[in-house]
Amino acid sequence: MSAPSSTLHAISSVAPGVASPSTPSTATAVDHTALDSGRMARLRAAIVEAGCDAGLFYDPTNIRYATGTSNMQVYSLHNACRYVFVPAVGPVVLFEFKGCEHLSVGHPMVDEVRTAVSWYHFIAGTRVGEFAKLWAEEISALLGPDARDLAVDRCDPIGASALGEHGIRLHDGQQAANRARMIKTPDELDLIRTAIDGCEQGVAHMRASMQPGMTEQELWAQLHAANIAAGGEWLETRLLTSGQRTNPWYQECSDKTIDAGDLVAFDTDLIGIGGYSVDISRTWIAGAATPTSDQQRLHAAASEQLEHNLQLFHPGASFAEISQRGHIPAADIHSVTNAAVAHGIGLCNEYPLILNRDHFDGGGYDGEVEAGMVLCVEALAAPPGGTESVKLEEQILVTDTGIERLSTCSLELD
Structure with a gap:
C-alpha cells in the first residue's frame, strides 16, 4: 500500500513564604474529540505512506497520539504492558494493562479494549516464548490473511521472530509515527x-x-x-x-x-x-x-x-x-x-x-x-x-x- 506524501500533509513542596503555583490563567477549553481525531487521521495517513496495512505502537507517547488515552506513562516506557493496533482502515484495538481496561472503554478513538498479552521477562519469566506466541497469533488475526505489512515502533527479537512465523513483514513504526507527529x-x-x-x-x-x-x-x-x-x-x-x-x-x-x-x-x-x-x-x-x-x-x-x-x-x-x-x-x-x-x-x-x-x-x-x-x-x-x-x-x-x-x-x- 502506498500514497503520496501530500496525503499526510493535507490532514492537517513550596518554599517558605512563596505562594503556591496557580492553574494557568490562559488555559483554553480543548475539543479533545477534534484533537484526537486529527491526530489519528495523520497517523493513519503515515501508516499508508509507509506502505503498511496497520501499525502496532508500544511507545506511550505514540499510544497517546493515536488514541488520546494514557495510563502509567513512565512505567510503560520500560515495561511493554500497553499497546495499540491501528489499521490503515478499520477498528482500532487498544490492549490495556490487565485490570485497567475500564480506563479506555468508550473513548471515541478506541473501538475495542482488550487485555494486553505481556511477555516481557518480569511478567512472563520462563514462559516468555509461550506468551509471545499467543501475542503474535492475536496480532496476526487482527491483520487478517491478506495483510502482512506491519509498522511497529518497538519489538524485541522474540516478538519479531514470533510475528515472522506468521509471515508478517515488519516496518519502522517509529518513523511512521514521527512523520505523523512532525x-x-x-x-x-x-x-x-x-x-x-x-x-x-x-x-x-x-x-x-x-x-x-x-x-x-x-x-x-x-x-x-x-x-x-x-x-x-x-x-x-x-x-x-x-x-x-x-x-x-x-x-x-x-x-x-x-x-x-x-x-x-x-x-x-x-x-x-x-x-x-x-x-x-x-x-x-x-x-x-x-x-x-x-x-x-x-x-x-x-x-x-x-x-x-x-x-x-x-x-x-x-x-x-x-x-x-x-x-x-x-x-x-x-x-x-x-x-x-x-x-x-x-x-x-x-x-x-x-x-x-x-x-x-x-x-x-x-x-x-x-x-x-x-x-x-x-x-x-x-x-x-x-x-x-x-x-x-x-x-x-x-x-x-x-x-x-x-x-x-x-x-x-x-
Missing part, C-alpha cells in the same frame, strides 16, 4: 500553548522561590510541584545546576547549595498539561548579586547564538543549510556538549534533530523545515575547562512566513 494540528497548537503557559508559570514560581542557601534539588522541586498542580505530568530530566556545576553542561541537580552570585542554569524538559512537552532553558543569577563581567559575556554570547539561529527557520530551509549557517560561540566559550541547533517537540522531544556544523558530518541528517513544525532552538556558552556556563532555549512554531516564539518568559540573567 506537523501539529490546530488543536494540538492550542494545547501546546496552554502547556507552555503552565510551564512558564511554574518557571516564574521557581524563580520567586530561588534564594541562596537552598539546594539545587530544593529549587528543582518547585518546578515539579508547579507542573503537577497545573495538571502536568512529569519531568524527563533533572537538568538544573548552579555555580561550577553548570560547566560542563548535562549534569543533573544535586544537593549542592546555591550561593549568592552563582549562575543557575536549567532545562525544563517537562511533560506538561495535556501530555505536551515544554522544553525551554534559562540561566539566572542567584540572590541580589550583580553579574560579573565573565557572566555577562557568557550570557551575551548565548543570546547572540540563540537570536541568530532563530532567524534561520522558515519553510523550505534544509537541515544542512541551517547547520552550516548556524552561529556558534567563539572557540574559547564553545562547548561540544551542545550538539544541537534545534529539535522537534510535541508529546516529547521529536523528529527532527538538527545538529551544529561541528557535529553534522558525524551524526547529522538532512531534511526540510515545514510550516506547522514546533521546534526548540538551543544555545550554550561554556568555556572548555571553565567554571560556569549559560544555557538558553526557546520553543517556536514554524509558520508560512517564518516563526512564532511560543515561549515568552524573560531570557535575562536578573
Whole structure:
C-alpha cells in the first residue's frame, strides 16, 4: 500500500513564604474529540505512506497520539504492558494493562479494549516464548490473511521472530509515527500553548522561590510541584545546576547549595498539561548579586547564538543549510556538549534533530523545515575547562512566513 506524501500533509513542596503555583490563567477549553481525531487521521495517513496495512505502537507517547488515552506513562516506557493496533482502515484495538481496561472503554478513538498479552521477562519469566506466541497469533488475526505489512515502533527479537512465523513483514513504526507527529494540528497548537503557559508559570514560581542557601534539588522541586498542580505530568530530566556545576553542561541537580552570585542554569524538559512537552532553558543569577563581567559575556554570547539561529527557520530551509549557517560561540566559550541547533517537540522531544556544523558530518541528517513544525532552538556558552556556563532555549512554531516564539518568559540573567 502506498500514497503520496501530500496525503499526510493535507490532514492537517513550596518554599517558605512563596505562594503556591496557580492553574494557568490562559488555559483554553480543548475539543479533545477534534484533537484526537486529527491526530489519528495523520497517523493513519503515515501508516499508508509507509506502505503498511496497520501499525502496532508500544511507545506511550505514540499510544497517546493515536488514541488520546494514557495510563502509567513512565512505567510503560520500560515495561511493554500497553499497546495499540491501528489499521490503515478499520477498528482500532487498544490492549490495556490487565485490570485497567475500564480506563479506555468508550473513548471515541478506541473501538475495542482488550487485555494486553505481556511477555516481557518480569511478567512472563520462563514462559516468555509461550506468551509471545499467543501475542503474535492475536496480532496476526487482527491483520487478517491478506495483510502482512506491519509498522511497529518497538519489538524485541522474540516478538519479531514470533510475528515472522506468521509471515508478517515488519516496518519502522517509529518513523511512521514521527512523520505523523512532525506537523501539529490546530488543536494540538492550542494545547501546546496552554502547556507552555503552565510551564512558564511554574518557571516564574521557581524563580520567586530561588534564594541562596537552598539546594539545587530544593529549587528543582518547585518546578515539579508547579507542573503537577497545573495538571502536568512529569519531568524527563533533572537538568538544573548552579555555580561550577553548570560547566560542563548535562549534569543533573544535586544537593549542592546555591550561593549568592552563582549562575543557575536549567532545562525544563517537562511533560506538561495535556501530555505536551515544554522544553525551554534559562540561566539566572542567584540572590541580589550583580553579574560579573565573565557572566555577562557568557550570557551575551548565548543570546547572540540563540537570536541568530532563530532567524534561520522558515519553510523550505534544509537541515544542512541551517547547520552550516548556524552561529556558534567563539572557540574559547564553545562547548561540544551542545550538539544541537534545534529539535522537534510535541508529546516529547521529536523528529527532527538538527545538529551544529561541528557535529553534522558525524551524526547529522538532512531534511526540510515545514510550516506547522514546533521546534526548540538551543544555545550554550561554556568555556572548555571553565567554571560556569549559560544555557538558553526557546520553543517556536514554524509558520508560512517564518516563526512564532511560543515561549515568552524573560531570557535575562536578573
